[in-house]
Amino acid sequence: MTTVRGARARARIEITAAIKDEARTQLAAEGAAKLSLRAVARELGMVSSALYRYFPSRDDLLTALIVDAYDAVGAAAERASAEAEAERPLDRWTAVCRAVRAWALAHPHEYALIYGSPVPGYTAPQDTIAPAARVGLVLIDIVRGAHTGEGVALPPLPDALSPEAERISTDLVPDLPPALAVALVAAWAQLFGLVSFELFGQFQRVVEDRDPFFTAAARRLGQDVGLLPGG
Amino acid sequence: MTTVRGARARARIEITAAIKDEARTQLAAEGAAKLSLRAVARELGMVSSALYRYFPSRDDLLTALIVDAYDAVGAAAERASAEAEAERPLDRWTAVCRAVRAWALAHPHEYALIYGSPVPGYTAPQDTIAPAARVGLVLIDIVRGAHTGEGVALPPLPDALSPEAERISTDLVPDLPPALAVALVAAWAQLFGLVSFELFGQFQRVVEDRDPFFTAAARRLGQDVGLLPGG
DNA sequence: ACGAAACGAGAGCACTGCTCTTGCTTGCGA
DNA sequence: TCGCAAGCAAGAGCAGTGCTCTCGTTTCGT
DSSP: OOOOSSSHHHHHHHHHHHHHHHHHHHHHHHHHGGGHHHHHHTTTSSSSHEEEEETOOOOOHHHHHHHHHHHHHHHHHHHHHHTTTSSSSHHHHHHHHHHHHHEEEEESHHHHHHHHHHTTHHHHHHHHHHHTHHHHHHHHHHHHOOSSSSSSSOOOOOGHHHHHHHHHHHHHTTTTHHHHHHHHHHHHHHHHHHHHHHHTTTTTTTOHHHHHHHHHHHHHHHTTOOTTTTO | OSOOOSSHHHHHHHHHHHHHHHHHHHHHHHOGOOHHHHHHHHTTTTTTTHHHOOOOOOHHHHHHHHHHHHHHHHHHHHHHHHHHHSSSSHHHHHHHHHHHHHHHHHHHHEEEEEHSOTTTOOOOOOHHHHHHHHHHHHHHHHHHOOSSOOOOOOOOOGGGGGGHHHHHHHHHOTTOOOOOOHHHHHHHHHHHHHHHHHHHTTTTTSSSHHHHHHHHHHHHHHHHTTTTTTO
């Protein structure tokens, strides 16, 4: 049997989920800094030491939440992409960007957990790298689907960038020209720059009506990666 | 006398500076999360309660460090802009972007403090808003200095964005066209998206040779705000 | 020269993450 | 079917945290 072994195993995954749920609740309420293992345990009616049977440390709990958060934004992006499948590539790109922003606004603390300052001197655990790539893959897919041979005139690559551009291209999108690969990675980072600035308060007293602003900026980003307004 | 009143006042500003210095050291070593008032006090040979004569709380100490950090990046950007004053606007823009990135790489924890996740539900103290604007002002200056009437063809503004574009323009750069103002704000946010992604590890296994990549992206950003490669 | 304000030291409170020990319960293998 | 190892919760405890309050001392303006 590959199914659950018994009552004990089932209980374990249920409790693990309950811990993550309660932790997520506290995260949403107070932020990552104030997430307290003892408070989680208290709320769940257990004693703090019992919690260490499920997560070896507070950081491991946080890592689990990080993975879940990456999966959540990734899923939101994938859903948006699927729903806009019939639309023109540039509209689809914009829809995905808007979905990412919407998820971020709905889950600010979880967003901060993954795109804010990571614990410094800390290298991302292996578990996080695959989920972290999901949004990027969605964007890649849209651009790849739209790339019809030699559509757009991309700015020429400076010589110093050529080797790196080749590397990025072969690693990520071997079927697209290197200049596009570079533009894509840059647009990906810039998208989260827009979201982060809005979420982290840098737009206070600068941008008031943020939805149209973001939409226009995201659309522009799409044009930067070769998606044409015409379709 | 408007000068220092006496030994006591002089001592106060010296001790305040010493506290900030030591705090900055700990920040650089371990990150904001592990910055401990008690450890700072210990290192300075005083008792923790004495420290509260200078900063009413840990958050106030952090706020002071935030202001200093904003001033530091701002100063770095201004310096770069001044040094590149003779160059073509696009090169000057790129130089400023590179200076921001260089400062961030040199002071990762301080960068994270200001452009990473701010304590959520938290609104920036009044003291931080002026220093926070410095980098943006430098960028504005370069673009304004380069704007010669009707140089570039900016993409048309969607209707939904027009009112907000007017607002941003009159607030920030009344002498430039609204479409340019919007592009400028977006480029500003996108610049920090690039820096943050590099610093926070999102480029791991994606971009290896980051200097030319960043330079090209920053240059592209400059073109997005109407700076021409030709000069 | 006096009194108020500023200051440093110390004790103490409530809280944190984490460890260790002590028993109870579960469930697998003999 | 039974026994024993593993899984588990509970409690006590340690070292550390931010912050408060009190108590003498020093400094400085009047």
